[in-house]
Amino acid sequence: MYQRILVPTDGSPLSKKALQHATALAGICGAELVVFTAVPRYPVSYLDGAAVFEAQDIARIEQQWMDAARERLNAAVAEAKAGGVKARAAVIRSDLVAESIIAAARKHKADLIVMASHGRKGLKRLLLGSETQHVLTHSTWPVLVLR
Numbered sequence: 001m002y003q004r005i006l007v008p009t010d011g012s013p014l015s016k017k018a019l020q021h022a023t024a025l026a027g028i029c030g031a032e033l034v035v036f037t038a039v040p041r042y043p044v045s046y047l048d049g050a051a052v053f054e055a056q057d058i059a060r061i062e063q064q065w066m067d068a069a070r071e072r073l074n075a076a077v078a079e080a081k082a083g084g085v086k087a088r089a090a091v092i093r094s095d096l097v098a099e100s101i102i103a104a105a106r107k108h109k110a111d112l113i114v115m116a117s118h119g120r121k122g123l124k125r126l127l128l129g130s131e132t133q134h135v136l137t138h139s140t141w142p143v144l145v146l147r
Helices: 013-029 057-083 097-107 122-130 131-138
Strands: 004-008 032-039 085-091 113-118 143-146
Touching: 004 013, 004 097, 013 057, 013 113, 013 143, 032 057, 032 097, 032 131, 057 085, 085 097, 085 122, 113 122, 113 131, 131 143
Parallel strands: 004 032, 004 113, 032 085, 113 143
Antiparallel strands: none
8 A cells, every 4th residue: 555654753652653553554564664763954043042053063063963863764764674664864954844754745746744732722733833743734645633
């Protein structure tokens, strides 16, 4: 049914749950699993009194974030492969998480996106936003949402 499943993860318990389900589904379907994450850029603030960092410090912090993301993805890929599922990692540096997920689905020719949702409602959803909701409304791929 599915040839390639994209599963975005941020390392949270909910995204780990989505990763487990996506891995099981990929195993059942014989699909390849693409484990994806978007690493944010270091925020640069120009407000008065804000801490100002040198460019090399910002680059070092961003590299640490990228290395941690790759380590997390490589562990997920190794776990999937140990379970007999073909898997690979994909990472991008971007502050636009939902757009990055959609772009990754396009780039990797995914048949399905599997992701988690916190299920926030009301004011919390308004203030915190929903990457999952954004993917659901802007993606042309099927999306399996887990809570």
